[in-house]
Amino acid sequence: MSTTDSSVSSVRSLEDRAKAITAREIARYAERTKGSQKATERARLVLPLGVPSSFQAYDPHPIVVRSAKDAYMVDVDGNRYIDYDMGFGALFSGHVHPAVRRAVEAQLDNGTLFVTPCESNAEVAEMLGERYGLPMWRFTNSGTEATMDAIRVARGVTGRDKIVKVEGGYHGHHDEVMISMKPPLDQAGPADAPIPVPSTAGVTKAVLGDTIVIPYNDPEALERVLRNGDVACFIVEPVMENIGICLPQPGYLQAVREITQRYGTLLIFDEVKTGITAGWGGATGALGVTPDLVSLAKSIGGGLPLGAFGGKREYMDQITLGRVIHLGTYNGNPLCMAAAKAVLSEVCTPEATNETILRNTTLVDACNDVIDSSGVPAHTIQFGAKGCVTWAPEPIRNYRDYKATNFDLAFAQWIHGINRGILLPPGLDEQWLISIMHTEADALAYADVFADFVHELLA
Numbered sequence: 106m107s108t109t110d111s112s113v114s115s116v117r118s119l120e121d122r123a124k125a126i127t128a129r130e131i132a133r134y135a136e137r138t139k140g141s142q143k144a145t146e147r148a149r150l151v152l153p154l155g156v157p158s159s160f161q162a163y164d165p166h167p168i169v170v171r172s173a174k175d176a177y178m179v180d181v182d183g184n185r186y187i188d189y190d191m192g193f194g195a196l197f198s199g200h201v202h203p204a205v206r207r208a209v210e211a212q213l214d215n216g217t218l219f220v221t222p223c224e225s226n227a228e229v230a231e232m233l234g235e236r237y238g239l240p241m242w243r244f245t246n247s248g249t250e251a252t253m254d255a256i257r258v259a260r261g262v263t264g265r266d267k268i269v270k271v272e273g274g275y276h277g278h279h280d281e282v283m284i285s286m287k288p289p290l291d292q293a294g295p296a297d298a299p300i301p302v303p304s305t306a307g308v309t310k311a312v313l314g315d316t317i318v319i320p321y322n323d324p325e326a327l328e329r330v331l332r333n334g335d336v337a338c339f340i341v342e343p344v345m346e347n348i349g350i351c352l353p354q355p356g357y358l359q360a361v362r363e364i365t366q367r368y369g370t371l372l373i374f375d376e377v378k379t380g381i382t383a384g385w386g387g388a389t390g391a392l393g394v395t396p397d398l399v400s401l402a403k404s405i406g407g408g409l410p411l412g413a414f415g416g417k418r419e420y421m422d423q424i425t426l427g428r429v430i431h432l433g434t435y436n437g438n439p440l441c442m443a444a445a446k447a448v449l450s451e452v453c454t455p456e457a458t459n460e461t462i463l464r465n466t467t468l469v470d471a472c473n474d475v476i477d478s479s480g481v482p483a484h485t486i487q488f489g490a491k492g493c494v495t496w497a498p499e500p501i502r503n504y505r506d507y508k509a510t511n512f513d514l515a516f517a518q519w520i521h522g523i524n525r526g527i528l529l530p531p532g533l534d535e536q537w538l539i540s541i542m543h544t545e546a547d548a549l550a551y552a553d554v555f556a557d558f559v560h561e562l563l564a
């Protein structure tokens with residue numbers, strides 16, 4: 106047998122082993138989550154899929170949670186989990202951090218909604234401005250709104266209709282970005298010039314015609330689609346965090362900055378996921394490339410529904426001048442502002458952020474030890490306080506590489522973990538988040554269970 110033949114057959118035998126582990130663990134999961142099953146059956150009668158957002162649905166049923174505190178969650182069956190999902194990465198400050206709780210409780214005494222400004226609007230905008238080096242901000246209620254409004258500003262500035270996004274990128278659930286989120290490869294066309302594929306029914310042909318899709322980490326592809334001079338913006342996560350973690354290759358973001366500037370196209374960084382989990386100044390600060398506009402949500406809200414978008418004054422002036430209208434009853438409501446103020450000033454300080462990222466490095470190192478000593482076809486990726494194990498020998502550069510990773514092994518690891526109190530997001534697109542409230546022991550528990558899984562896989 107050649108070396109290639111023997112490595113193919115050893116991957117096959119790992120896959121067979123993974124499928125056997127998965128079958129056993131699914132039965133175990135069903136046994137220990139009977140309360141979640143019952144709650145989901147009830148919910149399915151009144152909510153499609155039994156969940157409030159389709160991302161929360163998975164087979165055979167999601168765990169239904171009763172309570173959460175610090176870095177832990179307890180489900181309705183009484184199972185306790187260390188939470189590494191942390192609200193899809195929103196809970197960098199942990200579940201109900203005492204400082205967030207104090208701030209929210211104090212605000213409850215003074216009202217939850219004014220629909221006229223409160224002083225903390227400017228305070229929070231100043232804090233974001235300091236972190237991101239961008240002067241003007243507006244608040245939204247979600248990441249979806251933050252990317253939708255940033256795109257509208259870009260269209261207002263340029264007077265152009267088209268936008269560019271990368272294949273496999275998720276930017277929320279509004280029509281123009283619900284395109285090629287996770288397209289089936291048999292519909293997606295060539296890797297270097299992907300065909301835009303709607304990710305949901307309800308996206309009109311007109312909208313589809315205005316969204317151009319390119320591969321991540323490919324500056325030439327970006328330049329090709331900008332040459333006509335009809336593109337308002339390139340919206341991109343500086344580090345892709347919806348296909349595990351996919352890092353920009355050296356020089357990619359600098360090239361993106363230069364090319365967009367040359368063609369008069371605005372660069373929008375979608376930092377809804379990276380945000381302040383990447384470092385005190387977000388991915389923007391950590392990677393040293395400043396976009397024209399940035400969209401935030403998740404980690405700035407401390408668990409409350411808050412988004413924001415900000416940018417250079419000349420672009421945000423579209424709103425000042427009344428050319429672009431930005432609205433929302435709950436925008437900048439005092440309750441979310443109180444939480445954000447606590448997160449940005451008291452909880453996620455530069456020191457606490459750096460310490461948490463270091464704790465995450467300890468976890469990543471421990472996982473690397475397991476991979477190196479076992480030789481399994483996997484690698485780890487870290488960005489700030491987030492990390493993941495990707496089941497492929499080499500780092501991925503884009504969505505097509507991600508699709509070639511081993512989902513059988515990834516699923517087996519996920520279901521094995523959940524039955525042992527290691528809660529990772531459903532779907533294999535996500536990553537873990539070590540929050541300010543995870544202790545080192547909490548962080549390392551993931552590596553211990555991962556080691557058990559690898560041991561079983563190779564047994």
Ligand SMILES: Cc1ncc(COP(=O)(O)O)c(C=O)c1O
Pocket residue numbers: 193246247248249250252275276277278342346347375376377378402403
């Ligand atoms: C990169 C990115 N942008 C935007 C969004 C949308 O945010 P929200 O779910 O708050 O609407 C998400 C959500 O996961 C995201 O991952």
